[in-house]
Amino acid sequence: MRGHFRYSVWDPFLIISQILTIQAIFYVSLGALIFITDIISGYSQSLDQIFLHKAVSVKDLHGRCLAGSFILNSLCGSVALWYFVQRTKLCLDFTATAHLIHLILCWWYSASFPSTFSWWLLNIICVTIMCVCGEFLCMRTEMKAIPLSLGAKADL
Known part of the structure; x- marks a missing residue:
């Protein structure tokens, strides 16, 4: 380990599985939040709400509710970062990767680059939000005191 707190090894399987896990949680939680929003507002469910960039609007109530779902999803994503990535330094990387994949999927789904x-x-x-909250949660976990006595009784 030579001077490092954590032993780090290049593990592509771990990195890819973490990316896939964060992406899956990103879409499952977003889908659930949009589903709840659609039930409350009476709007019909569609993949357009997730992948069509023109669906996000601040002009109508449903567009604002959709934006709120995306923002709440960022909090779900930060909890996923805390639970699955567990490293403050990697939160920005995984957040940017999840949103870059989302950009590519939106571009492919709508057949046009998002322009709104x-x-x-x-x-x-x-x-x-996802990066800062994920870093905050990971930092709190990383900064916990390391127990030095492992159940041994101190004879004083």
Whole structure:
């Protein structure tokens, strides 16, 4: 280990499985939040709400509820970072990767590059929330005191 707190090895299987896990949680939690929003608002469910950049709008109530779902999903993503990644240094990497994959899937689904200002602003806000909250949670865990006595009784 030579001077390092954690032993780190290049493990591509671990990294890919973490990326897939974060991405799966990203879409499952987003889908659940949008489903709840759709039930409350009476809007019909569609993949357009997740992948179509024109669906995000601040002009109507449903677009704002959809934006709220994306923001709440960022909090779910930060908990996923804390639970599965567990490293403060890697939160930005995994957050950027999840949102880059989302950008590519939105581009592919809509057959056009996302061009609406509200979509870009929302995604910048979501990246910021997910990264900062994930770093906060991971940092709190990393900063916990390491127990030095492992159940041994001290004879004083």
